[in-house]
Amino acid sequence: MSEQVMxxxxxxxxxxxxxxxxxxxDRNDLAGWVSAFLASPGSDNAILGERLRFDVAEWAGPVRLxxxxxxxxxxxxxxxxxxxxxxxxxxxxxxxEESIEDGWEPPPLIVTFQDDHLVVEDGNHRxxxxxxAGHDDYWAVIGFEQAFDREKFEAEFAP
Numbered sequence: 168m169s170e171q172v173m174x175x176x177x178x179x180x181x182x183x184x185x186x187x188x189x190x191x192x193d194r195n196d197l198a199g200w201v202s203a204f205l206a207s208p209g210s211d212n213a214i215l216g217e218r219l220r221f222d223v224a225e226w227a228g229p230v231r232l233x234x235x236x237x238x239x240x241x242x243x244x245x246x247x248x249x250x251x252x253x254x255x256x257x258x259x260x261x262x263x264e265e266s267i268e269d270g271w272e273p274p275p276l277i278v279t280f281q282d283d284h285l286v287v288e289d290g291n292h293r294x295x296x297x298x299x300a301g302h303d304d305y306w307a308v309i310g311f312e313q314a315f316d317r318e319k320f321e322a323e324f325a326p
Contacts, residue, residue, distance in 0.1 A: 187308070222310075230309065232305065235303070
């Protein structure tokens with residue numbers, strides 16, 4: 168696995184939006200964008216960012232992924248997930264749903280390709296807020312442990 172270099176981009180270049188992720192991809196710096204996003208206020212998940220920085224060899228995206236193709240780690244009782252959302256989580260989701268309906272564009276989901284599955288590493292609340300606001304897909308950046316995984320993803324999932 169290749170070691171990734173931390174981003175040299177300034178905080179202003181790390182707009183945590185779909186367009187910001189596209190700009191990072193154009194700079195060949197999605198790894199830096201993901202790490203900075205996960206460490207930012209609101210995400211507060213620098214530990215995940217560091218783990219992904221070392222576990223993920225390549226990043227792609229942003230690309231639109233249907234929610235039905237995603238393996239979510241947390242979600243409501245009526246959705247296939249490993250963990251159910253609690254009351255505080257549901258309040259967060261409801262706030263996101265309202266913000267989305269008012270025009271807020273959430274940051275892309277952070278997804279990894281593991282054992283032929285797309286796993287939502289960060290964005291379970293955003294996914295549920297988007298789903299409740301009527302969306303059935305959304306933008307994501309996808310991490311791959313090796314180039315072979317990216318080829319498998321492109322053969323099976325890529326448009």
